[in-house]
Amino acid sequence: MKIETEKGHEIVSRILLTKIREGEWKPGDKLPSVVELSSSFGVGRSTVREALSALKAMGWLDIRHGGGTFVKKELPSERKDGADPFKDAASMMELLEVRKVLETGTATLAARNRKDEDLAALQAVLGTMREALERDDTAAGEQADVAFHAAIAAASHNSLLSGLMDSLAERLGRTIGQTRELWFYQETSTAVRLLEEHEGIYEAIAAGNAEEASRLIGTHLTKVENVLRERL
Structure with a gap:
């Protein structure tokens, strides 16, 4: 799938979020590497990193240096206290x-x-x-x-x-x-x-x-x- 847009990272973020919400990637699952995602979406690695950073900022992902990117074990929509990832x-x-x-x-x-x-x-x-x-x-x-x-x-x-x-x-x-x-x-x-x-x-x-x-x-x-x- 080739993405040709000025704001490719927004589209990639939306696709990744859909995969998480639909259960393709469950809480705690490790995502494919930046290189693999870049190849899959037909975009540059920087675009993928921006998309991952956005989802991390919103509380959906955990990015571990040298360890990869994981779906948060507790997703924003599932927090028992109803807390927003931007509660602070x-x-x-x-x-x-x-x-x-x-x-x-x-x-x-x-x-x-x-x-x-x-x-x-x-x-x-x-x-x-x-x-x-x-x-x-x-x-x-x-x-x-x-x-x-x-x-x-x-x-x-x-x-x-x-x-x-x-x-x-x-x-x-x-x-x-x-x-x-x-x-x-x-x-x-x-x-x-x-x-x-x-x-x-x-x-x-x-x-x-x-x-x-x-x-x-x-x-x-x-x-x-x-x-x-x-x-x-």
């Missing part, structure tokens, strides 16, 4: 709103105050992101994402602002995976695009362009906000 959307929204206020500010100050060692630290984190992308290592990608935002705060050279970011670190670490999946759900491209956004933020900071750095990081967080607002 309100608290996540609050966290995103705080992050947006703080991080647009830290990006502005980082562009103004960054030193060579700060740029080196940011470059190192971007290198880790690239490696995680090449290995398709979701966990490493999430850790690098947290580290990138922490490095921007450090580059602001404002101890109070850095302290506020540190105080959010634990909650940020717990939700970064969810926000990344939501980003993929909103964005119609791939994980490569997410890396490119981080690179753009870095380049603005390196160039000392405070306005652009603030704008880019705000746009980056707004994409996730938009998805959450639809779920509230």
